[in-house]
Amino acid sequence: MAVSSDDVLWQPEAAIVPAEVTEAEYSYQQQPNNLESAAKLVEAYLEVIRRSDSHELLQKARSIQTDVFEHPNSSTHIPWLIASADLYQYQHEFEAAQKSLAAVIAREPRHLRGSLMLARIKLAQGNIDQARSICANLFGHHELGIVSTCLLEVEGREENPQPVYNKLKQLHQRNDAQSSMVVRQWRLQILAEQAILLGHYEEAQHWLSELPEPKTIVEQKLLLDSFLFAPSLSVPRALIADCSETVVDAIAVRLARAQQTIGGGCWVDYAKQRIQLREIRNDKLHSADIAYYFTYVEPKPEAALHWAEINYSVAKEPFDRKLLEHAQALVSKQSNTGVE
Template sequence: MQGVATRIKRATITALIGGCLVLANTSVAEPYTPKSDDEVVAKWKVLDDSPNIKSDQISLTQISDFIEQGQYPGEADYRYGRAKAWLQAKMNNTSPDAQTLYLYARVLQHQHQFDKAIKVLQRAISLDPSAINSWLLKANIHLVQGDIISAREACLALIGKASILLISACALEVSAQNGKLAESYQELARLYTVYSPTNEQEKQWISQILADMALRQAQADNALVHLQQIELNVAPVSLLALWADVQMSLNQYEQVIDKIGDIVNRHPVKDDALLLRLAKAEKQLNTNLEWQTLFAQRVELREQRQDSLHASELAQYYLYVDVQPIKALYWAKINWRVAKQINDRLLLENARSLLKSSQQDKETA
C-alpha cells in the first residue's frame, strides 16, 4: 500500500476501554443549504429502541454498555450522541462521580474534544486515582495530541494499579510514536508471549497494537498473523480498518471488497473509515465504481457540512481515490491541527508532496 499515512489511527488505547474539531468557517466548500424542503441530504436509520428513557432511569452500567457498542459498524454517531445527553443530564442533576466523568470523557474523546476531555478526566482521577480506564484514556488522548511526555506519565501512573502487560502495552505504544517503533514492537511481542493475556478484550487490544506496529514497519505478513484470531464479523470499526489496510498492503483488494463490503452492507449507517477502504480497494481493482461513488457522496456531504471531524478520511480520499492535491493538503492541514501522531504527520507530508509534484508537472507541461 502507499504508506502508513493512509491508515486510520486505530491501534489506540481506547480500543481496550471502549480522534478533528469542527473549526471556524474555513472550509473549501461554502455552507450548504438545501434548495427545497423535499431535498434529501442524507439518510439515517433511527436506531432508538427506548426513546422515552430518562437519564434518571438509566444506570451508568447501561450507559457504559451503550457506549461500548458505539465502536462497532454503524453505531457510533447515534450511540455517542445519546450517551452524551444522558450523561449531561446526570451531571446537571447531581455532583458527578468518577465513573460518570470517565464515561463523559470517552464521549468527548470520540468527538475529538480532546482538551475538554482531559479536563474531565483530571476531575475523574482526582475522585478515583486508582481508576485504570481513566489513566488509559488520558494516555491515549495525550498521544493523539502529540504530547508524548504526558502520555508516558499517564501510562506510568498505572504502576501498582494494573498488570505488567497492560502497563507495558500502554508505555510501548507511546514509545513507538516517539521514534522507537522497532524496539517497542519486539518488546511488546515478547511480553505478549510471556504473559499470554486471558482477558479477551485485552488480548484483542494488544493484538491490534502489534499489528499496527508491524504494518508501520512494512511487515504486513506479521501484521496479519497478529490479526488472524480476530473474528471480523464482531470486530470494531478500528480493527476492521486495520485489517483492510493490511490486506491492501498485500494487494488483496478483492478480499477487502468481499469481507468489508459484506459487513458494511449489513448496516444502514455506513462508517467513513470503512467506506474509504472500500473505495481505495475498488480504485486499485479498476473494475467498478460502486464504493467510490458512495464515498464520493459522503465526501460531498462532509464538505457541505464543513465537517472537519472526518478530515483524515477526506484528505486520504483526495490523495488516493479522487486525486485533488489542493483539497488533499487542505484537509490534511485541518487534521494536523488536532491530531499529531506519526500517521497524521505522514498524511500531511504526502499531501504536500503530491501538490508539489502536481505543480512541477504543470510547469514542465
C-alpha cells in the same frame, strides 16, 4: 416534503439493538437520576457505536450527557466521569475528556482506566512525554503486563519502533493466556498498528485475525489498510462489502480505493457522493475521511492537504501523520510537474 441535511447525510440504520443496550436502557428509564445507570447506558451505547458509528445512538448518548450535567454529583461520580470522558474522546473532544479524567485522577491518582484513557489522549495530541509519565505512574500499582503495554505503545511512537514492536510481541506471547479480553484486544490493536507502520502487513493481518467479531471500525480500517498500503497485496474480495450493505464513510473510502484497483464499482460512486456531502457541510469531524479520499481515491492535492492539516490539528496519531505526509507529497509532485 423538505428534507434536512442530516436526513440526507445519515442513512437509516438497522433496528437490531443488542440485549445489553436494551437492558441498560430499561435500567436507566427506571432510575433516570442514578449516575451508575447513566454511565452503564452510555458505555453500552459506545460499545455499539464503535462498531457502527451509529448517529442515532451517539445522539442518545449525548442527550444523556446533557441531562446528567445538572446532577449534583456528576463532577465527582467516577463511573460517570469515565463514561463521559469516553464519549468525549470518541468525538475527538479531547479537552472536555481530559477535564473529566482530571476529576477522576484527583480522587484516585492511579485509577487504571482513567489513566490509560488519559495517556491515550495525550498520544493522540502528540504529547509523548506526558503519556509516558502517566503510564509510568501506574508501575507497582497495577498488573505489570498492562503497564508495560501502555509504555510500549508510547515508545512505539519514537524514532526506533522496530525493537519496541519486538518487545510488544514477546509481551503478548507471555501474557496472552491470562489477559482479559479487553486487555488482549487493546494489545492486539496496538500490535496491528505498529506492524502496518513498519511495513509488516501480513503480521498485521495475523494480529487482526485474532480479534473478536464484529470488529470495531478502527479494526476494520486497519485490516483494509494492511492490504491497501502493501505494494504486493490486494484487498480480498471477501473484505469488499456488498453494495446493499451500509458502511461508514471511513470504510467506504477504503472500499472505493480497493475497487479502483480492480476496475471500479459501487463504492467508488458511493464514496464520491458521501465526500461531496461532507465537503458541503465543512464537516471537520470527518476531516480524516475527506483527506483520505482526496489523497488516495480521487487525488486533489490542495483539497487533500487542506483536510489533512485540519485532521492533524486535532489528532496526531501515526496514521494521521502518514496521511498528512502523503498529502504533502501530492502537492510537491504537482509543483514539480507544473500541473495546475
